[in-house]
Amino acid sequence: MSAENIELMKQMDLKEKLISSFLAFENQVDVDVDSKVHDVRSKAFSNFEQQGFPTKRDEEWKYTNLSSLLKSNYNIFSKGEASLTYKDVKQYFINETDCYNLVFIDGKFNAFLSNTTHDGLDVCVMSAALTKPKYEEAINTYFNKLAKENNSLSDLNTAFSAEGAYVNIPKNTVVPKPIQILNFSTGSEQEILIQPRNLVIVGENAHVQIIERHQSLTGNNTLTNAVTEIFVNKRGIVDFYKMQNDVETASLIDGTFVSQQKDSVASVHTFSFGGKLTRNNLEFYQNGEHCVSHMNGISILDGKQHVDNHTLVQHKAPNCESHEMYKGIYDEKSTGVFNGKVIVEQAAQKINAYQQNNNIIVGDKASVNSKPQLEIFADDVKCSHGCTIGQLDESALFYMQQRGIPKKEAKALLMYAFSNDALKDVKIPELKTRINAIIAEKLDVNIGFDL
Template structure:
């Protein structure tokens, strides 16, 4: 039985176990989603959107689908995966199960808690009805799969005129309790008018067992709200991730999603922004630093549907050994979206002789009074810069690292949490195998 069949038949077991909120409207959504997934199946390379990313190698495993009981983790053992230098709210999952011990949630003035609890609580019914699964791409089979099965994730609901005093960290740990596991976290983020929040999300495997995470996040950014989202992808080599993040923005809002991909076997990031109002600003930033046979695919979409909005997209990649990068950046500017500014930049350095990048900027512009640009560069390390640095006494290895560092710095500079910036800087230095004598 292949994974698709297994999942479809598991759904009924799931239902029988009463895990699927049978009496809520969410159940109907799940039923529709599994039907759609059954029809669509997992994407293959024949699908245009998956042309350069084959899921074959990650789908061949016999994944456990249902999370088991909680495995305990000591904070000291996983402290390094948190941004522990600063105060934060924490929503932590271990093998897909909420860990109240490691978490720090709140209902004081705003809700930062579990999606499962929010779905069951009548108090949140209106929010769930209004927002759950509303902007997920129904043509995406992996997102449908998540919708059908996701029982756990983070629920963030911030009312209007509220600035969160500290960032929120969402951390998903996998302990290796199963030999091969499929995790499907689901996050719902609703940020009210004039409100602001910062979110850091991380998936971290703590063993060498195989894990596939199929995560979906919906983010609703209301009028003049400001949301800053950071994704840290530095998992080990048996961990794969399919992340689908959908952002809907209302008038005058600012949203940024920053993706840092350094680890993992296969990572696919689907990131989609939808504009529902004027004077919106969207920022999409990413940096991928890969080696060995790692594969990272960044698939982005910005849909400009209203006039006077701006989007800024900057993705950088450094690929060593036989690693593979994919960048597919789609920008759609509807006819109504006059005075749009949409800028896209994708820069790649290939270091490994067998490293590959497949870059595909896709601009579909139907309005005439717009400023849109895209730039795509693929290069190697600048030899003259290397010689220059060496001539000043900096050894080749450090000179290379410094140049690569500088190359990625433009993205790192966009991080608004100083402690996170310094953490990412260190992760990059580690990944490039150098100790830098200073911090940017």
């Protein structure tokens, strides 16, 4: 048997395990077999059954190998027994500012730590939204409309979708405080696979800020396969911040899909500092004129960390813009992957699409794979991408050392300045401070970056 076949066999194990537990799962979540949600799940499940996990032979997964992750013996059903006190997890909250909090522990909602609302807007949980008749209309309109037929991993998430954040902002509402979504995995179960499913609906003229974080509290391997669908209606504004600073046994596969209507503005910021393997699939679909999409990302990695950012912007309507900026600093044996795809359909004339990917390799064994991709079918467009891989400017370092700044601090300052471009759009000051602190820690210096 070839090495590849053996690999395949091992993957089969997790796949088979998932297949055999699907029935049990459906019983457990107690879903009405006549409901549309059941149909969606079953269809997604059969898609996953057919396709299985992606391998390196798939073009989209050329640089990211999942096979080592799939070897672990994951517990698919969390018992949800673990309890955490606020003290245990306090450090992961952005405390400085008042927030709506949605806390999930091992995939189960924890009401004690959370702070939900139904007053004028819905900040609650998917388990309620998927089962209660009150939400049926919204679920039928929005649930799995973006993630469908996308890839086998989002299908897998759909098939096992039970819990996550449900955020519905009615029209003309400006949400006064940010919404925090925190997913914890505890050490009470051995190795765990959790699949959170979030749905965000932003009504006309509404505005919302969301912070999402996945955090493992254990040394056991954890794998998170998350899917978030975001719908932004006319003139809606959404800011989504992804904090990825997990422990080195935690891996994350994240799919975030954004659908935009006329005149809407959507921004997704991805900050990857931690975790063993992180794969971000970020997709924007611009369905109306004058949409603006922002994608910013900072990755600062060391050890054997692997971060893969796959982005897609599909321009379907004219007069839209997309701005994309990903910065990466790679130390030790870390690997960075960037694949940015911009598709401009024929109808989408007068598009401005900018894409930038800058990387610095610091470690001897670090590597970067970058694939900025443009597919353009309309002629009256301005599209460009730039990609660089390089080192810190020696003369700038020398200049600072000459003026009494130690080399380490000088390097850190340069790296901070390098990544700062992607930070300037962060609109929550407390979050910015937090990220600056993480960057300082990551670069191993004790300076405040209030440039």
